[in-house]
Amino acid sequence: MxxxxxxxxxxxxxxxxxxxxxxxxxxxxxxxxxxxxxxxxxxxxxxxxxxxxxxxxxxxxxxxxxxxxxxxxxxxxxxxxIEQHLMVHPHNGNDWENLTKIMSHSHALAQCHKYLYYRFRGISLEQSTSTSAAARYVSEHPEENVAAIGNSMAAGKYGLKMVEENIHDFHFNxxxxxxxxxxxxxxxxxxxxxxxxxxxxxxxxxxxxxxxxxxxxxxxxxxxxxxxxxxxxxxxxxxxxxxxxxxxxxxxxxxxxxxxxxxxxxxxxxxxxxxxxxxxxxxxx
Amino acid sequence: MxxxxxxxxxxxxxxxxxxxxxxxxxxxxxxxxxxxxxxxxxxxxxxxxxxxxxxxxxxxxxxxxxxxxxxxxxxxxxxxxIEQHLMVHPHNGNDWENLTKIMSHSHALAQCHKYLYYRFRGISLEQSTSTSAAARYVSEHPEENVAAIGNSMAAGKYGLKMVEENIHDFHFNxxxxxxxxxxxxxxxxxxxxxxxxxxxxxxxxxxxxxxxxxxxxxxxxxxxxxxxxxxxxxxxxxxxxxxxxxxxxxxxxxxxxxxxxxxxxxxxxxxxxxxxxxxxxxxxx
Missing domain, CATH: 3.30.70.260 (ACT domain)
Known part of the structure; x- marks a missing residue:
């Protein structure tokens, strides 16, 4: 089928x-x-x-x-x-506290609004066309210290390291x-x-x-x-x-x-x- | 006030x-x-x-x-x-049939979907953050043969020529x-x-x-x-x-x-x- x-x-x-x-x-x-x-x-x-x-x-x-x-x-x-996780390139797996940018779909960024506000205030947030596209960008740019927000399937597909799990604000999502x-x-x-x-x-x-x-x-x-x-x-x-x-x-x-x-x-x-x-x-x- | x-x-x-x-x-x-x-x-x-x-x-x-x-x-x-018009830079006012690109907010492009399909099929459509931002882009790029879709206020503000008026598909909008x-x-x-x-x-x-x-x-x-x-x-x-x-x-x-x-x-x-x-x-x- x-x-x-x-x-x-x-x-x-x-x-x-x-x-x-x-x-x-x-x-x-x-x-x-x-x-x-x-x-x-x-x-x-x-x-x-x-x-x-x-x-x-x-x-x-x-x-x-x-x-x-x-x-x-x-x-x-x-x-x-819907569970959202913070993921980075494995090269930056130990240095992810100094992120320069966090990328994801606008809905995913909105669903993690409070987390991002209290944890990463001031860090640039960039909208991507999907959570998966954000994960792919991170996988292709190991030289940038950038993170994506998305699901565990995207982390697996693009070989990213999930550094903080379940960062969405509402847990009945x-x-x-x-x-x-x-x-x-x-x-x-x-x-x-x-x-x-x-x-x-x-x-x-x-x-x-x-x-x-x-x-x-x-x-x-x-x-x-x-x-x-x-x-x-x-x-x-x-x-x-x-x-x-x-x-x-x-x-x-x-x-x-x-x-x-x-x-x-x-x-x-x-x-x-x-x-x-x-x-x-x-x-x- | x-x-x-x-x-x-x-x-x-x-x-x-x-x-x-x-x-x-x-x-x-x-x-x-x-x-x-x-x-x-x-x-x-x-x-x-x-x-x-x-x-x-x-x-x-x-x-x-x-x-x-x-x-x-x-x-x-x-x-x-809500009335949408097609507008171009006055420098291109006589050559607007050969547009290379039409820009507007995604909602405005959607509201003119049939017009664009029958009149400009194949021409690249580009999303802007607002209809007004599309008009500004057109005003700043006279060398490009590009059009914006927006209201008459934007045409007036950015000095554009409205070449086709009321191009929205549904007239009760x-x-x-x-x-x-x-x-x-x-x-x-x-x-x-x-x-x-x-x-x-x-x-x-x-x-x-x-x-x-x-x-x-x-x-x-x-x-x-x-x-x-x-x-x-x-x-x-x-x-x-x-x-x-x-x-x-x-x-x-x-x-x-x-x-x-x-x-x-x-x-x-x-x-x-x-x-x-x-x-x-x-x-x-």
């Missing part, structure tokens, strides 16, 4: 994919749209992209692309802890990755399974009457269908027009879910099922 | 602020947190930052900073049309800017006023019972208080924990709004009033 993922190699997405698919042929792509288009053109069988981070929130480009541009399906969700397929399917993976979920994308009736969203939530609430997430994103038809993404802690099989969706459609809502799938936990190592 | 805005000069925020405050001393800052911190330290009396774009959605750093980091208030909302103050206040501006709004930030009870959000919306719905926006953002306490930002098309004065907020608090919600304010339309020129 060919699997596209958001690269470069040794990215957090690569780590999650490698744990989830043991025998897949993994192919990195540079951007999230490139990953998803590789799926729609048939170049790959699955695509794995980040969907939401516990600190930064949803990844807008993923959510918007799935709503506006393509018709693909979520077949599984991978929840992966996780990212959700979506496994996407052209067909409706439910992937069964060799990981710890935690629950079953369904993700719906709902557009309210165009007459936009007050309370329409309340009515949508009522359809789930009185049936005791528990929502773990609701989010709004622009319809791109004007300021104030949104669609809603709802995660329900339930498979689509039951009579209650079917009843809720049928009634929402009868009320004039457009409901798109993005997937009904298992949620899996990705181990750190 | 000193007013901080998201710079540099000739940014879209600068344009909106200039139209809204005719006699203010306008001071540009580089980042959104810098703009807001200038307010909390007393360096300025008002701060204007982007809150939401019709295509890109909310500006997460603004929303998160207002919830997690500071206690400031929205005193007015400015809604400004607007951005909402928030005027912020340390104190609760309602700013009355010399612009067209369209409506009165209140913005609330709501955290659900920590026992996280299913249907809690539905209950919140019920408090507004049965009182016929119309919501123009609801959005979720991470609480940063773990994946799946959110707070909600709700815009109600109503001032906080009425007995119904007070009743709704009092009852939400009695039900265990935390409700923070971000502001009760007028919404103003910013003219293009």
């Amino acid at each position: 060919k699997i596209a993922y958001l690269g470069p190699e040794a990215s957090f997405t690569h780590h999650a994919v490698q744990k989830a698919f043991e025998n897949g042929q993994l192919i990195p792509f540079t951007t999230i749209p490139d990953c998803i288009e590789a799926l729609t053109t048939g170049e790959v069988d699955r695509t794995v992209v980040p969907l939401e981070n516990a600190l930064e929130g949803s990844v807008p480009i993923t959510v918007d692309y799935l709503f506006h541009e393509v018709d693909v399906h979520i077949t599984a969700e991978l929840v992966s802890p 996780h990212t959700r990755f979506a496994v996407l397929s052209r067909d409706k399917a439910t992937d069964i993976l060799l990981l710890e399974e935690t629950s079953h979920k369904s993700t719906l994308m709902i557009t309210l009736p165009s007459d936009d009457r007050p309370g329409a969203l309340h009515q949508v939530l009522s359809a789930f609430s009185w049936r005791q269908l528990s929502l773990s997430k609701i989010e709004s994103r622009p319809l791109k038809t004007g300021l104030g027009n949104y669609f809603f993404i709802i995660d329900v802690e339930q498979s689509m099989d039951g009579v209650l879910m079917k009843g809720a969706v049928d009634e929402l459609e009868a009320l004039g809502c457009t409901v798109k099922l993005l997937g009904s799938y298992h949620k899996y936990t990705v181990p750190t190592n | 000193k007013i901080a805005y998201l710079g540099p000069e000739a940014s879209f925020t600068h344009h909106a602020v200039q139209k809204a405050f005719e006699n203010g001393q306008l001071i540009p800052f580089t980042t959104i947190p810098d703009c807001i911190e200038a307010l909390t330290t007393g360096e300025v009396d008002r701060t204007v930052v982007p809150l939401e774009n019709a295509l890109e959605g909310s500006v997460p750093i603004t929303v998160d900073y207002l919830f997690h980091e500071v206690d400031v208030h929205i005193t007015a909302e400015l809604v400004s049309p 607007h951005t909402r800017f928030a005027v912020l103050s340390r104190d609760k206040a309602t700013d009355i501006l010399l612009l067209e006023e369209t409506s009165h709004k209140s913005t609330l930030m709501i955290t659900l009870p920590s026992d996280d019972r299913p249907g809690a959000l539905h209950q919140v919306l019920s408090a507004f719905s049965w009182r016929q208080l119309s919501l123009s926006k609801i959005e979720s953002r991470p609480l940063k306490t773990g994946l799946g924990n959110y707070f909600f930002i709700i815009d109600v098309e109503q001032s906080m004065d009425g007995v119904l709004m007070k009743g709704a907020v009092d009852e939400l608090e009695a039900l265990g919600c935390t409700v923070k009033l971000l502001g009760s304010y007028h919404k103003y339309t910013v003219p293009t020129n």
